[in-house]
Amino acid sequence: MTSTAHPKESIPARAETADAALRADIRRLGHQLGDTLVRQHGQPLLDTVEEVRHLAQRLRQAGSPTGVTAELTDLLAGLDGDRAIHLVRAFTVYFHLANIAEQEHRIEDLNVGGARAGNHFGQTVRSLLDSGVTAPEIGDLVNRSDFRPVFTAHPTEASRRSILNKLATIADLLKARGDARCTQIERERIDRRIDEMIEAIWQTDEIRHERPDPFDEAKFVLYYLSQTVSEALPDLFDTIAATLGDIGENMRPDHVPIRFGSWVG
Numbered sequence: 452m453t454s455t456a457h458p459k460e461s462i463p464a465r466a467e468t469a470d471a472a473l474r475a476d477i478r479r480l481g482h483q484l485g486d487t488l489v490r491q492h493g494q495p496l497l498d499t500v501e502e503v504r505h506l507a508q509r510l511r512q513a514g515s516p517t518g519v520t521a522e523l524t525d526l527l528a529g530l531d532g533d534r535a536i537h538l539v540r541a542f543t544v545y546f547h548l549a550n551i552a553e554q555e556h557r558i559e560d561l562n563v564g565g566a567r568a569g570n571h572f573g574q575t576v577r578s579l580l581d582s583g584v585t586a587p588e589i590g591d592l593v594n595r596s597d598f599r600p601v602f603t604a605h606p607t608e609a610s611r612r613s614i615l616n617k618l619a620t621i622a623d624l625l626k627a628r629g630d631a632r633c634t635q636i637e638r639e640r641i642d643r644r645i646d647e648m649i650e651a652i653w654q655t656d657e658i659r660h661e662r663p664d665p666f667d668e669a670k671f672v673l674y675y676l677s678q679t680v681s682e683a684l685p686d687l688f689d690t691i692a693a694t695l696g697d698i699g700e701n702m703r704p705d706h707v708p709i710r711f712g713s714w715v716g
Contacts, residue, residue: 473556476625480548480649483642487650488541499534500541502526544652551618555625573694580698590700593691593708601712602672612674613655619678621648668715676711684709 488497506523513519530538579589627633628641687709692702702708 469556469560472629473552476552476556476629477549479642480552480645481545483646483649484541484545484548484653486646487653488537490650491653492537496534496537496541499526499530499538503538503542540653540657543657544649547614547618547652548621548649551622552625555622555629559626559629572690573697576694576698586698586700589698590695590702593695593700594703594706596708598709599712600709601714602675603714611655611657612671614652614657615674615678617648617652617655621645624648665715672713672715680711 485497485500488500503523503526506519506526510519510523527535576589580586624641624645628638633641688702691708695702
């Protein structure tokens with residue numbers, strides 16, 4: 452909240468506030484994952500995860516990490532097969548959750564024009580103008596561009612659609628939780644729902660035990676086209692058109708700068 456008696460929050464201060472909110476979300480998700488581990492496999496698994504995490508932190512920070520390396524190696528070598536699998540899965544799910552939180556905060560920054568947000572295409576155009584490239588040359592370059600991302604389905608792809616759908620649900624819940632209008636009761640309800648999603652992710656077999664057939668691969672590509680690409684492209688084209696308009700140029704209405712290819716099948 453601002454008033455006429457105080458200046459607007461500076462960009463560095465806003466970035467610091469956003470970073471603190473992101474860290475709080477990741478920390479809370481980590482605690483919720485820890486609760487899931489205890490419910491599913493008992494306190495010893497969480498203790499092992501925490502011990503490995505602390506040793507890894509010490510390893511990164513240590514000036515001469517030989518002793519820490521040996522300690523971590525001995526700990527990992529002493530795990531049986533099931534405990535090792537659970538340990539790897541715990542860190543995998545944690546990084547899934549951390550990535551989702553970071554992506555959600557990045558989207559929020561873009562929506563509100565936060566410190567880390569920005570029109571990267573516009574910044575590139577300004578850099579080209581500053582370096583002596585003329586506006587007509589930039590317009591011609593854009594109208595001749597042909598960017599072709601290619602979808603492929605690697606046989607070892609581990610992120611199954613069921614996992615991706617659950618992570619997308621968590622992203623929506625984080626967005627709702629971060630709304631300033633959200634009450635404490637609503638946040639508690641959201642946290643319970645996130646608990647359910649984390650537990651469902653933990654109970655979902657993430658690794659494919661059979662090589663996907665071309666039909667499975669096609670469904671995987673369609674997931675990204677419908678969930679990600681279809682949302683991003685209109686905004687991208689609007690940004691390109693608006694930026695070119697700012698320098699007196701236009702993108703030809705019949706020009707499609709991005710075309711998708713596929714190696715699926």
